[in-house]
Amino acid sequence: MKVLEAKNISKSFFSPNETQVLKKVSFSVDRGEFVSVVGKSGCGKSTLLYILSTMDTDYQGELWMDRELISGKSANYLARIRNEKIGFVFQFHYLLNEFSVLENVMIPGLKLGKYSRQELEHRALEKLRIFDMQDHALKKANQLSGGQKQRVAIARALINDPLLIMGDEPTGNLDKKNSDIVFNEFKLLAKEFKQTMLIVTHDPEFAEGTDRVIEMEDGRVVSLG
Numbered sequence: 001m002k003v004l005e006a007k008n009i010s011k012s013f014f015s016p017n018e019t020q021v022l023k024k025v026s027f028s029v030d031r032g033e034f035v036s037v038v039g040k041s042g043c044g045k046s047t048l049l050y051i052l053s054t055m056d057t058d059y060q061g062e063l064w065m066d067r068e069l070i071s072g073k074s075a076n077y078l079a080r081i082r083n084e085k086i087g088f089v090f091q092f093h094y095l096l097n098e099f100s101v102l103e104n105v106m107i108p109g110l111k112l113g114k115y116s117r118q119e120l121e122h123r124a125l126e127k128l129r130i131f132d133m134q135d136h137a138l139k140k141a142n143q144l145s146g147g148q149k150q151r152v153a154i155a156r157a158l159i160n161d162p163l164l165i166m167g168d169e170p171t172g173n174l175d176k177k178n179s180d181i182v183f184n185e186f187k188l189l190a191k192e193f194k195q196t197m198l199i200v201t202h203d204p205e206f207a208e209g210t211d212r213v214i215e216m217e218d219g220r221v222v223s224l225g
């Protein structure tokens with residue numbers, strides 16, 4: 001079953017000059033697939049991810065998620081879809097330093113409003129346990145190492161049991177050792193939990209370890225892997 005489908009997605013920026021950054025990009029991601037998107041700097045990866053994650057609505061073409069046409073939906077509707085169906089992991093962890101690790105993981109769940117606080121605490125601990133971070137639950141986020149922070153960010157992305165995890169260079173800020181650890185956490189999610197994931201990466205080793213590598217060149221998909 002297709003979790004995500006891009007059909008002929010094109011996008012241009014008009015400042016400083018008109019430039020077409022995405023040129024009829026089409027591909028889909030099936031349930032349970034662990035897919036990476038690679039390509040040279042400036043080829044349009046982040047622009048594409050921004051559209052696929054429903055944050056940018058200014059494009060041509062169609063975006064389907066969970067067999068629903070997403071393009072053209074209202075901002076409120078898209079915000080709900082994002083919160084319910086997508087878990088995000090960015091290059092920077094964006095944890096809130098003044099909150100505990102546990103609270104940080106709970107935050108997207110509080111926003112969704114589907115679970116009680118007690119249920120959310122339980123769920124957050126469960127997610128932290130996947131990455132062996134449960135013993136750090138009560139620490140403040142700024143008491144963790146870079147690699148630990150990123151593992152917490154992945155746990156946070158899982159709190160609402162998303163249909164799809166999207167990542168923009170999730171190991172981009174880490175040294176080799178921590179980036180290996182974080183990559184192995186993604187592998188674990190793919191293998192043990194059959195989590196569907198679409199990850200933009202510069203790291204050839206990361207891409208090689210995914211089920212399928214989509215290659216982009218100058219705004220086009222040149223290989224579907």
Ligand SMILES: Nc1ncnc2c1ncn2[C@@H]1O[C@H](COP(=O)(O)OP(=O)(O)OP(=O)(O)O)[C@@H](O)[C@H]1O
Nearest residue numbers: 013015016021039040041042043044045046047048
């Ligand atoms: N807001 C914007 N206005 C104008 N041009 C933009 C804007 N955002 C991105 N671009 C241009 O679009 C192209 C694609 O950028 P994008 O960030 O998607 O590439 P990328 O493949 O993710 O690069 P990197 O790997 O370096 O992050 C680049 O030429 C960039 O300069």
